[in-house]
Amino acid sequence: MEFVSKRLESLHPYVPGEQPTDRVYIKLNANENPYPPHPSVTEAVGAALAASPEKLGLYPDPDVTELRAEIARMLNTTGGVLCRASCGRDGCSPSPEDALGFEITPDMIFCGNGSDEVLSFVFYSFFDSDRPVVFPEHTYSFYPVYCGYYDIPMERVPLNSDWTLDTGTMLSKAKASGSGIIFANPNAPTGLALSRAEVARILESAPEGKVVVVDEAYCDFGGESCLPLLKEHKNLVIVRTFSKSLSFAGMRLGYIVANPELVQAVFCVKNSFNHFPVDFLAKTAAIASCRAAPYYAENARKIVTERESLTAFLRDRGWFVIDSKTNFVFAKKDGMGGRAVYEKVRDAGILIRHFATPGIEDFVRISIGSHEQMDALKKAMSF
Numbered sequence: 001m002e003f004v005s006k007r008l009e010s011l012h013p014y015v016p017g018e019q020p021t022d023r024v025y026i027k028l029n030a031n032e033n034p035y036p037p038h039p040s041v042t043e044a045v046g047a048a049l050a051a052s053p054e055k056l057g058l059y060p061d062p063d064v065t066e067l068r069a070e071i072a073r074m075l076n077t078t079g080g081v082l083c084r085a086s087c088g089r090d091g092c093s094p095s096p097e098d099a100l101g102f103e104i105t106p107d108m109i110f111c112g113n114g115s116d117e118v119l120s121f122v123f124y125s126f127f128d129s130d131r132p133v134v135f136p137e138h139t140y141s142f143y144p145v146y147c148g149y150y151d152i153p154m155e156r157v158p159l160n161s162d163w164t165l166d167t168g169t170m171l172s173k174a175k176a177s178g179s180g181i182i183f184a185n186p187n188a189p190t191g192l193a194l195s196r197a198e199v200a201r202i203l204e205s206a207p208e209g210k211v212v213v214v215d216e217a218y219c220d221f222g223g224e225s226c227l228p229l230l231k232e233h234k235n236l237v238i239v240r241t242f243s244k245s246l247s248f249a250g251m252r253l254g255y256i257v258a259n260p261e262l263v264q265a266v267f268c269v270k271n272s273f274n275h276f277p278v279d280f281l282a283k284t285a286a287i288a289s290c291r292a293a294p295y296y297a298e299n300a301r302k303i304v305t306e307r308e309s310l311t312a313f314l315r316d317r318g319w320f321v322i323d324s325k326t327n328f329v330f331a332k333k334d335g336m337g338g339r340a341v342y343e344k345v346r347d348a349g350i351l352i353r354h355f356a357t358p359g360i361e362d363f364v365r366i367s368i369g370s371h372e373q374m375d376a377l378k379k380a381m382s383f
């Protein structure tokens, strides 16, 4: 192609779930949160703009100091799994199984413009071109895109036949080439989660001097967070996002929790690319969101309830549904291709996600919406 770089010619961009503008659909295709932000979030943005409109003309804090302290506080009080945190008017406390056992400090947090950007910095910071990064064959499909972007070779390990991660093979591949590892936990698009003990075993036998990255985008819906493992494991990088459990996909805020030396490495990458990925409004809204954790915990519990209800509904009708610890389910029905299911449901005015990827093309991924949205979906899927 004329004009463009050689690098550009070899890019294979990620394709997100459709965001249609032609017709109003019930959107269950991008794992967005069906509930609006807490009123204090929009109020905080309005108040900040009214009080200091000049802030829109000034560069924001490149270190997002205040927000990092607020995120640390949210994690310390919820344990990183909102649907299990017990929250009252005075704030939250983790359920005993999510107790951290140490304090997360602001210097363990890095914030970026959505976790997609944060992940991009992570790939650049920790994975080299001289050896492959190891990840499951079916996982967040942005990982291979970053590998292409940064010219990092990849070693994709097929899932076990029950759709769980083949952690043994992932480890032996990583050891053979001295590689880093990345996976989503709970995984996408399967929705299955590894226990914290299983992740600890990976951290213990992963190659020296290489990181293990755990993408906890969906952890608030019932996985086991690896946050407690940060105390013992210097090679652990946890990536999390406000998009799913904190109703923030339109604002863009993702973050890392890791030991301070690793966080500093990512700051170095960020400052070589864009000093200010978190703008004044996103920062203001994000701080208010952290303070409204009890509201988002309640929403996470509603989503879990709807997820279990949809799972039972589909299984009753002969669907194969993978046990989900996320805000979506991954399901298929014998004799029906995933594409056909997607089209039937779309014709009823509801968008779900179908991946044409070989191996999972029979499945559809359905995001969990509100009770009313799930009622409409169940009607549309009564075939």
Ligand SMILES: *Cc1c(COP(=O)(O)O)cnc(C)c1O
Pocket (backbone or CB within 6 Å): 031, 113, 114, 115, 116, 117, 140, 184, 188, 215, 217, 240, 241, 242, 243, 249, 252, 253, 254
């Ligand atoms: C949604 C998602 C992300 C991206 O989140 P953003 O913060 O909106 O960029 C990252 N990882 C996984 C596994 C996701 O599902």
